[in-house]
Amino acid sequence: MRKIDNLVIHCTATVQTAKVESIQRYWRDTLKWRSSGYHVIIEANGNIVRLAEDSAVCNGVAGHNSNSLHVSYIGGIDAKGKGLDNRTPQQKVALWQVIKAWKQKYPNAKVLGHRDFPSVKKECPSFDAGKWWESLQN
Ligand SMILES: [Zn+2]
Incomplete structure (x- = not known):
């Protein structure tokens, strides 16, 4: 098993209605990535989509992937493309579930x-992830 030091939270920086397939197509066809950007994606309705096993190295943060797991919620920008924490209540719950399970492992x-x-230089994931996680720990 590879050593995991970072549980990294992302946003897709797309509209909240973006489809997982179109995000994957963008990685494959436009960015020419051979691996997934994230291990897990969370749709606006809170549906958790597993894109890669924990053992796989994904493309979440250049230079920091060999020891990281990546989870992203769909959304994270306003109509002008500026960073905005627009996680739905369902996405917040799902994100907590994903991180909690990883933390146990x-x-x-x-x-x-x-x-x-x-x-x-990005705003991704458009909120303070560490602070959010801490706030759930008591
Ligand atoms: Zn990101």
């Missing part, structure tokens, strides 16, 4: 957002 891994890595 990888108790020493840190919960953080894409933007928390050094020299990342």
